[in-house]
Amino acid sequence: MTRPVDMHHQLSSLDPQAPHYATDFVNALLAGAQAARASDVHLQPAREGLDVRWRLDGVLQPIGTFSRGEAADVVSRLKVLAHLLTYHTDRPQEGRIRSAPGEVEMRISTFPTLHGERAVVRLFASQRHYEQLEELGFPAEVETTIRALLGETSGALVVSGPAGSGKTTTAYACLRQLVRTSHGGRSVMSLEDPIEVAVEGVAQAQVNVPAGLNLATGLRSLLRQDPEVILVGEIRDREAAETVFQAALTGHLVVTTFHAGSAASAISRLSDMGIEPYLLRSGLLGILNQRLVRRLCTCARPVEREEERLGLTVSAARQALGCAQCQMTGYRGRLVLTELLVPDQSELGRAILSRAEASQLERLAVQHGMTPVRQCALAAVEAGLTSPEELRRALGWRNDS
Numbered sequence: 001m002t003r004p005v006d007m008h009h010q011l012s013s014l015d016p017q018a019p020h021y022a023t024d025f026v027n028a029l030l031a032g033a034q035a036a037r038a039s040d041v042h043l044q045p046a047r048e049g050l051d052v053r054w055r056l057d058g059v060l061q062p063i064g065t066f067s068r069g070e071a072a073d074v075v076s077r078l079k080v081l082a083h084l085l086t087y088h089t090d091r092p093q094e095g096r097i098r099s100a101p102g103e104v105e106m107r108i109s110t111f112p113t114l115h116g117e118r119a120v121v122r123l124f125a126s127q128r129h130y131e132q133l134e135e136l137g138f139p140a141e142v143e144t145t146i147r148a149l150l151g152e153t154s155g156a157l158v159v160s161g162p163a164g165s166g167k168t169t170t171a172y173a174c175l176r177q178l179v180r181t182s183h184g185g186r187s188v189m190s191l192e193d194p195i196e197v198a199v200e201g202v203a204q205a206q207v208n209v210p211a212g213l214n215l216a217t218g219l220r221s222l223l224r225q226d227p228e229v230i231l232v233g234e235i236r237d238r239e240a241a242e243t244v245f246q247a248a249l250t251g252h253l254v255v256t257t258f259h260a261g262s263a264a265s266a267i268s269r270l271s272d273m274g275i276e277p278y279l280l281r282s283g284l285l286g287i288l289n290q291r292l293v294r295r296l297c298t299c300a301r302p303v304e305r306e307e308e309r310l311g312l313t314v315s316a317a318r319q320a321l322g323c324a325q326c327q328m329t330g331y332r333g334r335l336v337l338t339e340l341l342v343p344d345q346s347e348l349g350r351a352i353l354s355r356a357e358a359s360q361l362e363r364l365a366v367q368h369g370m371t372p373v374r375q376c377a378l379a380a381v382e383a384g385l386t387s388p389e390e391l392r393r394a395l396g397w398r399n400d401s
Contacts, residue, residue: 002035003327004054008064011052022073025066026081033123034104036327040123043078045071045116056327057294057334058164058394075110075117082108089117094194097121105197124197132180133173136166139376142340146288149342150177150255153228155285156248158235160260165291166336167257168196171231174255175199178229187226191218192233202231215240223247232256238273245275248283262373263289263341264362267352277353284352286342291373293386293394294331299323300384310388318384335385337376341365 010032014024029052033041038054045051050071052063076086082095090112097106105124110117133143149157157174159167179188179201190199193207193215205222207213213221216239219232228251235241235258248254260266266287270280296318303309303317320330341361343349348364356364366372377395380386 001037001327002032004036004061004063007032007036007054011064011066016067016070021070022077025070025074026077029063030106030121030123033121038123041121043071043075043119043121045075045113045118047115050074056329057331058292059294059329061329072116075119078108078119078121079110082106084108084110096194107194107196122196131173131176133177136170136173137336138338139371142288142338145286145340145342146174147177149285150174150181150253152253152285154248154251154253156244156254156256156283157285158256158258158266158287160258160263160266160287160289161291162259162261167290168233170288170290171233171255171257172197172199175202175229175231178253178255182229186228188229188231189222189225189227190231190233191215191222192231194233203227207233216243219243219247223250223252227252229253230255234258235270238275241270241273241275242279245279245283248285249279260289262358262362263287263339263370264358264365267341267343267361268358271352271355277355281343281349281352284343286340289339289341289373291337291377291394292334293337293377293380294329294390295333295335296320296384296386296390297323297326297330297332299326300330300387303388308388310392312378312381312388312391314378314382314388316384317381317388320387320389330387331390335380337373337380339370339373339376341370 010028011025014021029041033054036056038056040055042053043050049065049068051065053060054063079086081097084093084095093110095108107122109120133146159170161167176199188201189203191205195204195206207215207218220243230247230252232244232254235244235256244254244256258266260269267280271277299321300318301321303319308319309317322328322330326332343352345368348368351361351364374395377391381388381391
């Protein structure tokens with residue numbers, strides 16, 4: 001595994017005056033990011049030079065600041081790899097680095113800033129990892145319920161959570177599960193913004209706003225293509241949400257993602273967007289809410305003082321320490337925390353129809369068997385899988401259990 005200090009040394013050893021400096025810099029950085037299992041690489045021009053960081057297990061780690069004179073060349077090299085227009089430096093651009101099957105998919109985003117173009121590279125998990133539902137680490141009862149919901153012929157399965165919680169990875173795993181179990185017997189299509197990973201057996205389309213293809217209009221046209229299963233990349237507005245739930249009520253199985261802090265608040269947010277309660281009650285199969293937290297390395301030590309539990313009601317906990325294996329971070333990899341709300345109970349359904357508050361919806365869901373994310377988090381801390389500090393970082397300090 002490549003450490004940030006090793007990456008800094010390797011990049012610093014390159015000669016900025018060499019004719020292939022930008023190419024060598026980008027090749028070394030992307031190879032190091034893949035070896036380190038980084039999810040994102042940030043290249044930000046600053047007054048002092050080009051600031052480079054990468055995100056590992058959800059947390060940004062500094063690599064170093066490098067020669068400002070060649071910063072534009074490095075970003076231009078990334079744009080060439082992503083087939084972007086190098087002479088457009090005053091507007092955002094997005095593209096992807098095409099890769100061979102089985103290699104890591106990369107998406108490039110550029111953005112003009114005060115000191116020059118900023119670039120972010122998103123590295124998606126290798127096609128050999130996190131591909132199927134069984135590889136995501138869901139609790140057995142949650143995975144079983146998801147598989148059952150994906151066996152339905154109509155309705156909407158919504159994957160919710162904040163940014164960086166793995167919603168897209170879960171949605172793609174659901175899509176692959178549908179393709180695998182249907183053996184080509186179901187028409188599966190998607191409308192995404194953008195397409196992040198190519199999935200075999202799925203007719204994938206990408207939003208193109210300048211051409212008049214937004215999520216809502218694209219989805220209405222897609223419905224005339226005789227699909228049985230539809231992946232909608234993300235619900236972002238009322239028009240798209242209404243079209244999703246209308247599709248779910250007219251014989252289509254829809255998988256989509258939505259930004260929300262909890263399963264219950266996702267229902268409230270959709271209601272606040274103007275979605276009629278009857279659409280939510282009748283069209284919703286379930287809402288899977290998830291968060292990602294870092295997994296403690298084997299070097300972790302037991303918590304000895306009460307204050308180290310940070311106010312959490314747990315009987316035992318472990319704390320990050322740091323070793324060579326985890327690059328002195330104390331963590332290696334991540335685990336998913338989930339809650340799955342299935343509104344098939346009559347009392348919960350009536351609460352949705354009456355536009356009940358999120359707190360009431362959550363209380364009813366818990367009464368009918370839903371395990372909330374925070375309870376999963378506390379169990380993970382007690383089991384020594386993650387630390388109180390990581391739980392506080394990921395979930396905050398409000399609504400303590």
